[in-house]
Amino acid sequence: MPPPGSAGGPGDFQFNPRNAQDIFAEFFGSSPFSFGSMGHAKSMRFQSEGPGLFGGFGGPENVFRSYSEGVGVGGGVQARKAPAVESKLTCSLEELYSGSTRKMKISRNVIDVNGRMVPESEILTIDVKPGWKKGTKITFPGKGNQQFNQLPADLVFVIDEKPHEVYKRDGNDLVINQKISLAEALAGTTINLTTLDGRDLSIPVTDVVSPGYELVIAKEGMPIAKERGRKGNLKIKFDVKFPSRLTADQRASIQHILGD
Known part of the structure; x- marks a missing residue:
């Protein structure tokens, strides 16, 4: 039996592991991963996760292109969010006021398991x-349209107020104009x-209503969303x-009543 480390017969071999950088240098004379001028480590090593010398990149020029475009090791695309x-x-x-x-019902485009773009319908529930x-926003993550090489967009509903015949909102207060x-x-x-x-509210007005007079009824305004149980004013x-x-005759009566 030959001593350890020496060449043996036809059925024996010696395994000498080398990394991709050393192999590339042997064939091309230099390493594609040298960054000595950048002040960082002089080489970077990628672990191959697929066939080929560069784990599916196909060559050193593709390594740099993929690195700059955000393609991960093994050729996986890092999808951006729409x-x-x-x-x-x-x-x-x-x-x-009451909730x-x-x-x-929404309709959107999604990519199925076969990689095809298909329409999809779904009913979303919003608890107002x-x-x-x-301006209040309700977000449904990933419920927008999906595109190739992109994560699906978020779907955002923005609250808007329909005008009311009697009441007008002013922050947490309600305002009415009364003739x-x-x-x-x-x-x-x-x-x-x-x-x-x-x-039904019955509000007595006992003061003399002068120009600019405003009657405030406490706690008859809008609920305050972040302060449970509290309301604004009317x-x-x-x-x-x-x-x-x-x-x-009317003039005379007024003068008699209101006269000094």
């Missing part, structure tokens, strides 16, 4: 929370309202309707 797709979700003030559940404001006559402004009146959740702004003309 930009998010935004869509408006218009809600009534009633929905934003609601919305069902949205009480107090959400215009009253001059007699009501001076002698008092009662404002009857239906709230956004269906309750603000009533008055528009006093003056009579277009007065009779002589």
Whole structure:
């Protein structure tokens, strides 16, 4: 038997492991991974995960091209994420006051297991929370269209408010403009309202309504989304309707009542 390390007969061989860099240098005279001028380590070694000297890259020129284009070892593409797709979700003030559940059917393109682009439909559920404001965003990750070599986009719904016939929103407050006559402004009146959740409010006005007067009803505004149980205020702004003309007797009566 030949001593260890010596050549044997035809059935014996000696394994001398060498890396890809050494083999390339032997054939071409230099290493494609030398970066001595960059001040870093003088060589980089890639572990082959597929056939060929460079693990599927095909040659040194492809190594550099793939490295700059974000292709991983073995030729795998590092997919980029497509930009998010935004869509408006218009809600009534009633929905934003009490909350609601919305069902949205979407259609999008996806890549199936065979690598083909196919259409797909899906129903998404959106739980609208009480107090959400215009501009609130609800994101469904990866529910947008898919493209080759890209991760599917996120689908984003943006809350929008539908105009209301009676109420106008001002942050967490609700505002109404109420028309009253001059007699009501001076002698008092009662404002009857239906709230956004269906309750009936009867609001007495006992003060003299002067120009710029505003009546504030505490805790009858919008729910505050981040402060459970709290609400804004209801603000009533008055528009006093003056009579277009007065009779002589009416003028005399007013002068008698309001005179110094």
